[in-house]
Amino acid sequence: MAQKPSIPKGTRDFGPIEMAKRNYIFDTIRSVYQLYGFQQIETPAMETLQTLMGKYGEEGDKLLFKVLNSGEFLSKVSDEELAERNSLHLAARLCEKGLRYDLTVPFARYVVMHREELQLPFKRYQVQPVWRADRPQKGRYREFYQFDGDVVGSDSLLNEVELMQIVDTVFTRFGIRVQIKINNRKILSGIAEVIGAADKIVDITVAIDKLDKIGIDNVNEELRSNGLTEVQIEKLQPIISLSGSNEEKLAVIADVLKDSETGLKGVEETRFILDTLKTLGLRNELQLDLTLARGLNYYTGAIFEVKALDVQIGSITGGGRYDNLTGIFGLPGLSGVGISFGVDRIYDVLNALDGYPKDATNATRLLFINFGAKEAAYCLPILGALRSNGIAAEIYPDSVKMKKQMSYANQKQIPFVALAGDDEIAQGKITLKDMTTGEQRLVSTDELVELLAGNH
DSSP: OOOOOOOOTTOOOOOHHHHHHHHHHHHHHHHHHHHTTOEEOOOOSEEEHHHHTTSSHHHHHHTOOEEEOSSSTTTTSOHHHHHHTOHHHHHHHHEEEEEOSOSHHHHHHHHHHTGGGOOSSEEEEEEEEEEOOOOOBTTBOSEEEEEEEEEESOOOTHHHHHHHHHHHHHHHHHTOOEEEEEEEHHHHHHHHHHTTOGGGHHHHHHHHTTHHHHHHHHHHHHHHHTTOOHHHHHHHHHHHTOOSOHHHHHHHHHHHTTTOHHHHHHHHHHHHHHHHHHHHTOSSEEEEOTTOOOSOTTOOSEEEEEEESSSOOSOSEEEEEESSTGGGGTOTTOOEEEEEEEHHHHHHHHHHHTOOOHHHHOOOOEEEOOOOHHHHHHHHHHHHHHHHTTOOEEEOSSOOOHHHHHHHHHHTTOSEEEEOOHHHHHHTOEEEEETTTOOEEEEOHHHHHHHHHHTO
C-alpha cells in the first residue's frame, strides 16, 4: 500500500471553507488600504541571499530558508570543504537564493530597483507568503502570509497616524478588540545612552522585547550575559516597569532623557502621534509601552504592535519607522514606515471568536435541483439571470436522487434551493425553498432575483 502523503511541519492546506474565511480577511484589509490610497505590488518568493542576509539580525539570518543552486551545485565545493561539514560555510557556497523572510526587505529592494518609475511618497500594500525556518508551535508557522502596508519617501509623522487609523479600522471591521502598543526606538536609544550603554542598544532592545515571554528576571539575566553592569541594569528597572497614563509615562521618560537629544526627539515624535490620534477618536486603546522593542534591527523611529484582548496569542500586527533600510541597497536618505498584519494569527483569532459573517463562508446562495434534461434546460436561463445580478447560484450537474442533491446543499450550507418540475415550467416560475425554515413559495425570475438580492 502506498504511503499516505504529508506536508512539511509548520505548513497547512486550506480547503474551501478556510479559503473563504481567509479571503474575507484579505478583502477586508485590502479595502481599508485602498481607502487610504495604497497600491498593490508583488515580489518574487525567492530573493538573492545578498538581498536577505544581514537585514534581520543574527537570529533572523539563522531562520532564512536557503535554496540550493540548480545544476551541479557540488562541482565548486572541494572534498576538504565537504569533509569539514561546516553547514554555514557550505550553505554560502551552495546557495545563492533564499525564500523571503518578510515583505519589508524585498519592498526596500523593489523601491531601489524601480526608483525612477515611482511617484514619491509611494504607498504600497502587499499580501504574499513568507517563510521562516522556525520551530512550529501554536500561532507560529514556517509558511505564513503577511499583509503589509508601507509609505516611503516621506518623513511626516502623519504617515504613522494614518497607519494607526488603518489598524484601528481593520480590527473594528473584524469585530476584534485590540490594544495598539506604541514606542519609539529613539527613546530606547536615549535610555541606552543615559545609562552609559549606547553600544548595547541592540542587546537591550532584543532582551526587553522578550519581557512578556520570559519575564523580568530572565530579561535581566540576558542583559547581564550581554555585558551590562548591575548599575546599568538597575537603572533600567523603573523604565521597564513604568506605569500610568500615556501622558504620565511621557512626562517621566522626558525627565529621565533630559540629557539625551536622541531620546527627547523620540518623546516628541511619540507625543505628536498620540496627541493627533486622540483628536481622531480611535475605537481601540492606544498604549505607550516602553518595553516594546521589536527585535528587527532596521527600525529607527516609532514602533507598533497589536495584541488581541480576548484571545491568548502573540502579536497580530506590528511595524514601525525605518530611516535607512534602502541605504543598504545604495539609496540612502529615503525614509519609510510600515505595518504588517499577521493574517494567519488573525485567522486563528476570528476562529476562536467565531467572528466571520455568515456570507463570508456561504458562497453559493441558491442551488437548482436537477430533475432531468428538460428541467435543467428551463433552469439555465434563470441561473444566468441570477448570476448577471451578482447572485452566486449553481445547478446540480446530474439528475440523481433528490435526497443526494439536498444533502449536497446542506453540506455546502447553501441557504436556498430552487425546484422546477412540470407545474413550475407550465407557469413560467420556480419553487423556492428556504433551507433554514423549510418554507416554500412559487416565484417568478424577477421575484427570485429581488428576494435573493435582499437576503445577502
